[in-house]
Amino acid sequence: MRLYRYVGPAELMGGPAGAAMVSPAAFERWIARADASEPFTYVVDRHGYLLLAPRQCEHVACAGGSRVRGAGEVTFARDADGWFVRTVSNQSTGYCPDVTSWPAVAAAFERAALRHPGRFSDELTFRRCPGCTELNVVKDGDFACTYCGTALPARWNVDRG
Ligand SMILES: [Zn+2]
DSSP: OOOBOOOSOGGGOOSOOOEEEOSHHHHHHHHHTSOTTSOEEEEEETTSOEEEEETTSOHHHHTTTOOEEEEEEEEEEEETTEEEEEEEBOOOTTTOOOGGGHHHHHHHHHHTTOBOOSSOSBOOOEEEOTTTOOEEEOBTTBOBOTTTOOBOOSSOOTTOO
């Protein structure tokens, strides 16, 4: 399983780490004190646990500066059967995780007994330009660098740079 290292600026690395959802009970306690109408920052740590923090928190702070199996934003909702994941993305410009991080993210939700949509509800395709080394988010399937026009590779490559 891939571990993603932080690729963002060093000045964003401070702040409190996220809360680890080590069990369904841990999630219940945490969400009871949170504003569940807002999206949250999440990472999946190297051990496979879901770490949650308020949306304004940087992913790297949420992760305590460590490598992660996945990262993005998540919203939760509740029905008669309890809490579930309403939306989840891989939107993290600090880690730029590939869409293939989904199984690790799904497994972390399942450890907290959270039902989920079965895939990212919002998927970002991150690539690093082999020409100018800038980070890109591929839009509308156009694999060309926004900054210099160089063709972007078919496979995730953000780690090389
Ligand atoms: Zn470029």
